[in-house]
Amino acid sequence: MDPFSFASSEALELPLNVKIVRLEGEQTQIPFSTLIKRPDLRHIGSNISPHSDLYLTVQLWADSKPLTVPVRTPYKPFKNERKWGNWLTLPVTFNTLPLTAQLAITVWDVSPAGGDGAQGHSIPFGGTTFPLFDKENTLQKGRQLCHLHRRKAADGLAGTSTPSSLPTRRSEKNGKSENGLVDKEQEEAERLEKLLKKHEMGEIPRVEWLDQLVFRNIEKQNILSSSPSARSLQNRRSKTDGDITTLDGEVEADIENEVFTLHIELPRFDFPVVFSDHEYPPPPISSMQHLSSSQNNILKPPPVVYFGPGVDGKGEDGSFGGRLVRIYDPEVGSRDNPAETKHRRLVRGHRTGAMDRDLRPNARFRDELNQIVGSPPTHALSPDEKDLIWKFRHHLTKDKRALTKFVKSVNWQDNSEARQAVQLLSKWTEIDVDDALELLGPSFDNSDVRAYAVDRLRKSDDDELLLYLLQLVQALKFEHKTPNSSDEPKADSSLAQFLIARAAKSFMLGNYFHWYLMVECDDKSPGQPPQYRKLFAKVEYDFMIELEKTPTGKETRKVLLRQAEFVAVISKISLEISAKGGPTIAKKAERAKQFLMDPKNELINIDPPLPLPLDPSILISGVYPEETAVFKSSLSPLKMAFRTSSGRHYPIIFKTGDDLRQDQLVIQIITLMDQLLRKENLDLKLSPYKILATGATAGAVQFVPSSSLAAISTKHRSSGQPPILTYLRTHNPDATAPLGVRKEAMDTYVKSCAGYCVITYLLGVGDRHLDNLLLAPSGHFFHADFGYILGRDPKPFAPLMKLGSEMADGMGGQQDENWARFKEYAFTAYAALRKQSGLVLNLFGLMVDANIPDIRAEPERVVEKVMERFMLEMSEEEAIRGFERIIEDSVGAIFPVVIDRLHGIVQHFRT
Structure with a gap:
């Protein structure tokens, strides 16, 4: 389901367009005898030919003021009907339209002799004013019919005299309308027009043969409703419209009989567009004093205006009809309360210093x-x-x-x-x-x-x-x-x-x-x-x-x-592989190897050895092209292995198109917490890998040989034993150990699980699934891909901590002593980090203006989100009990298991 069923006009940054389709209606021809008597009439083009040349001007108005200059249709000769079919673009966008915006459309006739309302050699043939928003504040769209007021130019005023739609005028007499015939024809025409709009929007199914019959009947109905024979009944209506220029009695009657309808078309949108105004920021506070942001009472709430009885509206006698205006005082926010200032001077008097x-x-x-x-x-x-x-x-x-x-x-x-x-x-x-x-x-x-x-x-x-x-x-x-x-x-x-x-x-x-x-x-x-x-x-x-x-x-x-040149070359290679590397991963990897082997890139041999920007303590002297690989991802991350001056391999992953600053921040905090725990003589074997953002959309990541828990589960599922335990037993066998796993490896796994569970909980790391939980052969467990932090998570009902049952089974189950040691390490680490919460909170406080996605979302709540997870309002014992409940809820949660299964199915189909 789509989360929204309408759009906001504020978000519609498109120019306002209107299509002038055609003009329908029949003009009663003025007798030649009248034209001979009135020379000024015989020079008007429409009096000579029923299909004379006309042009239109469209202007945007709001609140009785013009907002744009008039836009004019190009010249077009007519033969059998007055049909333009031109789109006109007004110099304004939809998101700047006020609620009262309306189009003033005037049809101009040619008249060299001039006349009422003439502009040069043109006089108004008719005008109409069309509102862009309806009564429900929804933007009008699609085909529209506009009634044309003869011999009038569109005025565009708030109380316009040339509205595009006229109310049905009935004179009740014995319960019947005097002009019942014409009203019925108008109502039928309006009903057919609404159905025609629904047909165009796809709300009514299309049936070709039946649609043709209906369209022909609609044309006949329009001709009937606009014919002079039907309109002659309108002469009996009360002359409430008025203001028709009286040429003489005969010409005035002819003009009253004429009914012209202008067909226009507005842009169509998939959703209704509802009006929403731009919210302007409050006026700035007076700068007469430089205010210290360390004072808590600077940003005071705006003063509340209280009206007295009978002041905020009309009195009982209705005598008060004025309008009250709230005046903004810029000094309210910068001046202290005089009473508080006096109190502070008394309390902090310098004589008592x-x-x-x-x-x-x-x-x-x-x-x-x-x-x-x-x-x-x-x-x-x-x-x-x-x-x-x-x-x-x-x-x-x-x-x-x-x-x-x-x-x-x-x-x-x-x-x-x-x-x-x-x-x-x-x-x-x-x-x-x-x-x-x-x-x-x-x-x-x-x-x-x-x-x-x-x-x-x-x-x-x-x-x-x-x-x-x-x-x-x-x-x-x-x-x-x-x-x-x-x-x-x-x-x-x-x-x-x-x-x-x-x-x-x-x-x-x-x-x-x-x-x-x-x-x-x-x-x-x-x-x-x-x-x-x-x-x-x-x-x-x-x-x-x-x-x-x-x-x-x-x-x-x-x-x-040299580092900058090195990064530029790798970035170029990574971009080439991602954009034009080839249709398959193998093709991309082969092309990457060719780039790295190219002597022009100077990566085969780097002389003198270059400190790696990711880790300056590593001096690289070349690259191993044969160890290059490309990962299955939309960004095609590139894995490369460099030769160090000591002769060992140092693999990295280089990404382009992805901002790694958030991952870099998380790894930096993990490194800091690891140092804090070590000072407390608690080594949880975290060994965080290194990340360095080399640009706003590029960066390098240290590659740690490991396997994801998803891959481990798939590979060792058929063994009949917990997959993680089987994996550890395969790489660290020891027949004398309780679970068949070497004691050092199991100890590393238990400690690293405890450390990462505590830290990822404190940082609110989200989007945890078995593909970004990694396990090294030595037993080091760690997390990767920190695209969601501070409690944000794309999955519903995500637990506060990612601690699946498969991780507990890797320790021998929740009844094994390893699980008890895991909880003991976790409690000790949580208590130790709570004592250093001030340092962690201050570090996040310095990042509030950083352009990092999950910080930029709610910068004012960054520190608060981290502080909530420290549970500082509780005692240490209460906090540890609360943390224990979080562990129990996480390891026994069912919904994350379902999400992991669905994630695995999706990844399977992608590959």
């Missing part, structure tokens, strides 16, 4: 402060909490966790208060890296605060800095903006200078820093504003300048240039 140094909280205040300091980074401080932190700020300098809360409690618009806060930063005890990362987020724009956070990062070594480098590059977007350029962050900020200096000293950092910047510069999608591309290009330029100042900088620049 000396006394605050000796203040110590009592037991009640100490508990409140501990609760505030222990709250997650997303917690919004209330005014009372801010005042409490400010009051005991000197006491809190000993608590490194309290600095971020203190910065949030400062009113940075008060110069004296801001000066005190900056002086206090130097006295604060050294903060942790996670708090320093929070201070670099979008909520803190004070340059002194950000510089303080950068100073803390200077104490981190290169390995630690590499774990956060991806987020630190994104944090450049939040650097303090200059007053003269409020749209562009500063490229010479303390953070940018720090990253450039450290990257210039370490090739490992410089390699990744360079490629992170180049990907952002390469991203020209709508999700990446131009000012950000300009910012990253300036930082890259400054990085290259800084490299020149170092002793090995010139060599480093040459290496980065």
Whole structure:
């Protein structure tokens, strides 16, 4: 089923077209005696010939105002009927049409002598005004009949005098209509016209022989309804239309008898198009003050207008008929509440500053402060909490966790208060890296605060800095903006200078820093504003300048240039294979090998050895063409094996046409969590592979020899034993072990399953099926393909964790001791990562402006989604019990098994 049954006019970016089909009607010829008496009449073309040449003009109107210039039909001579068949294009699109839009269509006659309403040598033959939206606010489409008002030009006004459809006028007398005959003919013509529209739209089945008979009868009916003999009965109608130019009594009667109908045609659409207006953003807040985004009360809700009794409408006597207008005050959002300002000055009076140094909280205040300091980074401080932190700020300098809360409690618009806060930063005890990362987020724009956070990062070594480098590059977007350029962050900020200096000293950092910047510069999608591309290009330029100042900088620049050429060659080969490689996978693989063996590509022998951009610690000296393969996929990913300087093979997968930045982020977080767990002496054998996005739609992935659980299940299904257990027993046999699997391999499998189950749950990884769950012969279990994260999943009723029964069976079943060890590892890992939740949340907070699909979908809820899975509102014991329920629900879920079966069937038919 289609999820929608109508379309929105706002999404219709097509020009407005209207087809002028034909003009039907008979004109009563004026006697020659009248033409002799009236010389001005005999010069009008339609009075001389019943098929004289006419032309039309179409103009768009709305709210009694013209929106476009008139569009005119080309010249066309007529012989037997007035038929144009021309499409006219108006200079406006459907998505810009207002609800009151209507077409003012005027038919012009030739009259060299002029006349009423003449424009040059033309006078109005008739006019009609056609609304583009009906009473249900639906766009009109298909064939339309428009009544032509003789001798009038279409006015296009809101209360037009030339409507395209006339109401049925009945004069009730003894319960009958005086003109019953004509009304019945008109009603029959309207009924036939509606049926004809349904036939054209395919709602009525087509029967060729019967359709021809019906069409001929419809033509006869139209001729009958528009013939002068039938129209003569209309003379008895009340003359309510009026405004017919009176030439003389005889000519006026003839014009009243004439009924002309203009046939037009509008574009047809598969669905009804409903009017929807463009929602304009609210007016900007006054810029008289530079507001700190770290203040929680900046974006106040708009003031609510309350009307007094009898003011918001007409009074009881109906005397009040005026219109009330709400006036937008731009200072409402930028000015503090005067009462709150006065309160803050009293509480934070500078005369009490000396006394605050000796203040110590009592037991009640100490508990409140501990609760505030222990709250997650997303917690919004209330005014009372801010005042409490400010009051005991000197006491809190000993608590490194309290600095971020203190910065949030400062009113940075008060110069004296801001000066005190900056002086206090130097006295604060050294903060942790996670708090320093929070201070670099979008909520803190004070340059002194950000510089303080950068100073803390200077104490981190290169390995630690590499774990956060991806987020630190994104944090450049939040650097303090200059007053003269409020749209562009500063490229010479303390953070940018720090990253450039450290990257210039370490090739490992410089390699990744360079490629992170180049990907952002390469991203020209709508999700990446131009000012950000300009910012990253300036930082890259400054990085290259800084490299020149170092002793090995010139060599480093040459290496980065060779890497860029290397990636360009591989990208070109990958694109060629994907577009023109051949009809089969074998043909594509053969063509890829030819490209790699071509000496012009300089991939057979790479001299001197080149640091691989994916992993600069690997020096590659050539490629093995015979090991090249192409995967079965719409993008035809290319697998290549490189020869390293140490002589071993290093296989990678290169993709073009796919944005790998989301996968790169997930692998970076997995690597970070692996390091955090190792610090807790918990090695879960995660061994995450490497991913590097080399462009907005290209990137490289380290290839790990492994098999998917789907392939393992298919291959070992007939063994009568759990497929995963059979696979592990095949590659790691040990007859003395309990399950016939070598102890180290089973231990690796159990630990890696526990680690990946916890991490993929915390990151909300979705679209999990047996094809992207991989198992290496050594027992390392891992996930691949992170196209859905943060709780998004294309499958219905997806579990919070992918833990199938086949994975448990690979451990010997839920009754085996391996399953108990699995749960123990999972609980320990979850508890350990909960203690480091602040670091993980701050890293995602730095990514809110990243052009990554699942972050861009709801950037304001990114941190909240991750925080929900940490269950920080619970105690550790309650959180672990809740996590245990998630494991039990996941391993016993039935619906994921059905989805996996369906997925396997689909993949089988694809291959």
